[in-house]
Amino acid sequence: MSELSPLFEVFLRGRRGLDHIHVGSLHAQDAGQALEYARDTYIRRSEGVSIWVVESKDIHASQESDVASFYDPMDDKPYRHATHYTLPDGVDNM
Amino acid sequence: MAEANDLEQVFENKIDAEEKIEPKDWMPEGYRKNLIRQMSQHAHSEVIGMQPEGNWLTRAPTLERKSVLLAKIQDEAGHGLYLYSATETLGITREEIVQALHDGRAKYASIFNYPSLTWADIGAIGWLVDGAAIVNQVALQRTSYGPYARAMVRICKEESFHQRQGYESIAVLARGSAQQKAMAQDALNRWWWPSLMMFGPHDADSAHSAQSMLWKIKRKSNDELRQSFVDQTVSQAEIIDLEIPDPDLKWNEQRQHFDFGEIDWDEFKQVINGNGLCNRERLAQHKKAHANGAWVRDAVAAYVKGKTGESGE
Ligand SMILES: [Fe+2]
Ligand SMILES: [Fe+2]
Numbered sequence: 001m002s003e004l005s006p007l008f009e010v011f012l013r014g015r016r017g018l019d020h021i022h023v024g025s026l027h028a029q030d031a032g033q034a035l036e037y038a039r040d041t042y043i044r045r046s047e048g049v050s051i052w053v054v055e056s057k058d059i060h061a062s063q064e065s066d067v068a069s070f071y072d073p074m075d076d077k078p079y080r081h082a083t084h085y086t087l088p089d090g091v092d093n094m
Numbered sequence: 095m096a097e098a099n100d101l102e103q104v105f106e107n108k109i110d111a112e113e114k115i116e117p118k119d120w121m122p123e124g125y126r127k128n129l130i131r132q133m134s135q136h137a138h139s140e141v142i143g144m145q146p147e148g149n150w151l152t153r154a155p156t157l158e159r160k161s162v163l164l165a166k167i168q169d170e171a172g173h174g175l176y177l178y179s180a181t182e183t184l185g186i187t188r189e190e191i192v193q194a195l196h197d198g199r200a201k202y203a204s205i206f207n208y209p210s211l212t213w214a215d216i217g218a219i220g221w222l223v224d225g226a227a228i229v230n231q232v233a234l235q236r237t238s239y240g241p242y243a244r245a246m247v248r249i250c251k252e253e254s255f256h257q258r259q260g261y262e263s264i265a266v267l268a269r270g271s272a273q274q275k276a277m278a279q280d281a282l283n284r285w286w287w288p289s290l291m292m293f294g295p296h297d298a299d300s301a302h303s304a305q306s307m308l309w310k311i312k313r314k315s316n317d318e319l320r321q322s323f324v325d326q327t328v329s330q331a332e333i334i335d336l337e338i339p340d341p342d343l344k345w346n347e348q349r350q351h352f353d354f355g356e357i358d359w360d361e362f363k364q365v366i367n368g369n370g371l372c373n374r375e376r377l378a379q380h381k382k383a384h385a386n387g388a389w390v391r392d393a394v395a396a397y398v399k400g401k402t403g404e405s406g407e
Contacts, residue, residue, distance in 0.1 A: 017114030017240050050116070079162045082254035085262040088333050093326065094225075094257055 012048035114240035137177035138202035207370030214281035220260015
């Protein structure tokens with residue numbers, strides 16, 4: 001059956017106000033069923049207050065191998081970090 | 095009827111319990127409108143704020159300073175995007191939001207209607223304008239609307255770099271030649287009062303404040319935030335030997351806060367109402383940039399249309 005039913009990615013919001021975070025995936029026939037399965041699978045111990053399910057095929061992902069050209073971590077730009085700037089003594093909290 | 099009351103009650107309960115309101119939750123129309131107003135103005139401020147800084151991009155004194163300024167301005171564009179997207183979760187389109195700016199129905203922080211006249215202004219903007227924005231934004235991390243609160247958390251992480259680079263830049267001038275020091279002092283003189291105005295009118299005169307505080311959209315009042323900004327900035331000025339241009343500024347032992355002089359509210363009103371030095375220029379520049387980008391939006395739309403046409407076969 002799992003061969004026939006599409007794969008869904010599951011995202012949980014742990015508490016109101018937080019971002020939804022990816023927790024895993026599961027197979028289901030449709031979104032409604034995926035929500036029920038996600039409930040049964042991922043929130044048996046009050047891990048979340050809201051579930052998102054998204055069909056895996058609808059997720060477009062970047063490739064880690066593209067790091068250099070697409071995902072440059074900008075390690076050569078230390079000035080983007082606050083810690084790059086030395087503050088005079090006595091200035092805290094900036 | 096009973097149902098509407100129930101919904102309102104559920105909403106109020108969430109607010110009372112310090113829970114966030116999320117896009118799919120029921121919310122009063124006034125809450126939604128109030129958020130759209132505040133969040134879109136906040137987004138516009140991030141975007142318009144790039145103009146006074148962009149003015150010095152090609153004239154930054156060193157490549158290092160230029161790289162820093164470019165990175166900072168890029169962050170501000172990103173902040174605008176976070177906030178526009180968060181505003182769109184309230185069921186308004188980007189086009190409507192931008193149109194309101196162009197029609198003059200939506201405002202942005204009035205400080206960006208002042209000109210950046212010298213290189214020292216760039217340091218002063220990072221130190222004071224971003225500094226004031228941080229005080230405001232730190233409080234807004236606890237705002238009641240989830241997407242707004244989360245955007246603020248992301249923005250605050252980036253703002254610290256903005257303020258530090260500005261402070262460091264003006265500190266270098268302040269300990270430079272007499273001429274450089276005078277330039278730094280002049281920048282502080284011109285940006286100090288507009289920075290205090292960034293927090294808006296006194297609480298008693300603020301049109302939307304009371305309701306916003308009840309709904310926990312705003313978590314601290316204009317006057318409270320302004321006081322925190324003054325309190326933290328005084329020693330920063332002293333340390334780099336610059337003088338804050340306010341003869342009434344002095345420590346109040348009893349209040350454990352600095353007392354400070356009255357803002358020129360007439361000037362504030364003039365600038366808010368479109369009569370600042372750069373209001374027309376800022377808006378005209380935004381309209382021009384938007385119009386110049388029309389072909390990109392058209393090209394994207396044509397590309398998408400072509401693609402979906404193909405796959406639709
Ligand atoms: Fe910003
Ligand atoms: Fe900033």
